[in-house]
Amino acid sequence: MNRSITARRTLDSFDRAILRILQRDNKTPQRRIGETVNLSAAAVQRRIAAMVDAGIIARNVAIVDVQAAQMTITSIVEVKMINEHQQTAAAARALFQATPEVQQCYYVTGGISFVLVIVAPDMPAYEALTRRLFNENEAVASFRSLIALDRVKTGSEIVIP
Template identity: 65%
Template structure:
């Protein structure tokens, strides 16, 4: 369920820009950068977490460092757009670790996935499990990434 937009001001926006670059930045350092006390920064961060503006803090991992050398962007086309089919697909994609990102989309493509695997054989096995073994999947199209030019989930804060 979509949340209402939380009211944020210029201080909050400045704090968010810093946190998105490095969530471990000390509050004292953030305060110096935005002209607030560390205590004020802490209160604002807590308020944004409570409001859902800050959804969590994560460690960004380089897939190649873990031997995950194949990144694929996959368009998935369902046979129909009935609620049951969509819900089955969402559940399957959500529970599959190799699916790094999943978007339910419009415009003819049902889902767009970002998948990482160790090699093409692993990718082929995964496509059988995710797509070929399910009658509700009509087809899929794979785009294999040659290079990761930009990744991450930084949101433009204006």
């Protein structure tokens, strides 16, 4: 579930330290987190719950290895829409959000409309997906695929000072 921040909460040094640990492995026992950040397990539990309630921790997910899941094609796709009208962008957002192969989607500036990260099991499946999402979509003016040769760095960990 993707929540918006419901209550403003200022992160202190303990919260930031807890978040750094959870981003690496959210299954880390609260006792071990407490030992690392110098808090009790109960205090860690309260802080985590408060960050969840405030929307700072948006979700807990499993990151699946694409090779193990046999999703061998990773592509970064630049999509240019026919226009930037709200209705056009909203329809594209909805389509991309509803497509499981679209792992990431960014609405961007700079001459293109969206940048997508897409995974597919093989090239025929990728071609069928691009046909459905882009070629047969009258709102798409053009798209460009960049096929990844190697996944050098992936993940969702953000820098928390």
